[in-house]
Amino acid sequence: MKIVIAGAGIGGLTAGAALLGKGFDVTILEQAKALGEIGAGVQLSPNATRVLYRLGVGERLEGLACEPPGKRVRLWNTGQTWPLFDLGAASREVYGYPYLTVHRADLHQALVDAVRAFSADAIRLNEKVEGIVQKGGKVEVQTTSGGVYEADLLIGADGVHSRVRRALFGPDEPVYSGVMAWRGVIDIEKLPEHMRTLYGTNWVGPGAHVIHYPLRGHNLVNFVGAVERDGWQVESWSERGTIDECLADFKGWHEDVRAMISAIDVPYKWALMIREPMTRWTSGRATLLGDACHPTLPFLAQGAGMALEDGYLIARCLARYDNDLPRALGRYEALRLDRTSRIVRGAAANTTRFHNPALAHAEGAAEYVDREWSEERVKERYNWLFEYNVDTVEV
Ligand SMILES: Cc1cc2nc3c(=O)[nH]c(=O)nc-3n(C[C@H](O)[C@H](O)[C@H](O)COP(=O)(O)OP(=O)(O)OC[C@H]3O[C@@H](n4cnc5c(N)ncnc54)[C@H](O)[C@@H]3O)c2cc1C
Secondary structure (H helix, E strand, O other), rough: OOOEOOOOOOHHHHHHHHHHOOOOEEEEEOOOOOOOOOOOOEEEHHHHHHHHOOOOOOHOOOOOOOOOOEOOOOOOOOOOOOEEEEEEHHHHHHHOOOEEEEHHHHHHHHHHHHHHHHOOOEEEEEOOOEEEEEEEOOEEEEEEOOOOEEEEEEOOOOOOHHHHHHHHOOOOEEEEEEEEEEEEEHHHHHOOOOOOOOEEEEEEEEEEEEEEEOOEEEEOOEEEEEEEEOOOOOOOOOOOOHHHHHHHHHHOOOOOHHHHHOOOOOOOOEEEEEEEOOOOOOOOOOOEOOHHHHOOOOOOOOOOHHHHHHHHHHHHHHHOOOOHHHHHHHHHHHHHHHHHHHHHHHHHHHHHHOOOOOHOOOOOOHHHHHHOOOHHHHHHHHHHOOOOOOOOOOO
């Protein structure tokens, strides 16, 4: 079976490596002219690292990824700290795989290497997918540079602004969530000693929250600050802001948070949009994966994980029913719809949890955190995510 994948991002490359490993003929079309160092930190829970290790990519990340011993919750003004959950050895013990924090560029490069180890020229750069025509039992993909690729199957892995999704199902209708996020990478040397923690931290406060965790052998810290704000709605990974603007959004917050903001290299800002989960994403010989079909708010840290799971499972479904494409795609979609919709909804629900007005004053806040982050509630919210096993799920 000849397969064209639109987009050499996290999901497209995972699908590419998994499909090449099963003997499919794969071409990946990527709009970028070069594969560069864009993006910042990505969290990979054990359901996601399982995929990487099964594809032989996990080993390539060792030394570059960090493995936090656990996560903590901190209160926006007093800095009071609670344990959230144990990771490190506990994640390996309970789920079989580590919880890693990694620079997206490192993850991306490791996946590129895995694809190229199977097929040196599978990835075609500067090929932006534009037109899609399904006829005569084939799908024809046209690119803006004039390229024409014929395949038995097109997988749209072209991210949140997916061209393939639009061609198959029409324009989407994103709604601004009311929250924008600041993103930055910090050189750990620029932080005071007491802040050079190995733990992932989730600061919670009224109308805003902050997540930070170590990256790249603990030389960097990834910072994300989400804040309820109106008047600006650009959904982009490369829009720059200023440190002063970011500091203004976290006025009155604990000095640790403000010290971190002041140390950010370049602060980027992006508007967080909500899209209702799709009810299907296959049409004839074309289907979708990753952000193209289930873009999510980042508040469960499962965006990359879902793309990894999709890529691995579409390969398993196609290998199992390789003489029956509709059945393979039907199975893939059925397997993924419930889980990904539940993640998208759960991530949206975390906005209210992390930004709750009850967090405004220390006393009420402590009670609220004790309740919302009790061991039982945390297990209920995260266990089903982390224990998902792409190898044993029935295709
Ligand atoms: C530049 C960039 C930086 C990011 N930085 C972060 C980050 O710091 N932290 C984080 O958590 N998440 C980040 N993300 C998002 C994260 O990678 C995704 O949410 C997640 O990994 C899902 O992966 P995906 O494969 O569905 O989409 P993506 O990883 O976004 O990949 C989509 C790919 O498709 C390509 N593409 C788009 N349109 C076309 C087209 N018409 N033809 C061909 N190719 C096309 C894009 O260039 C991209 O390579 C970033 C995404 C991008 C594109």
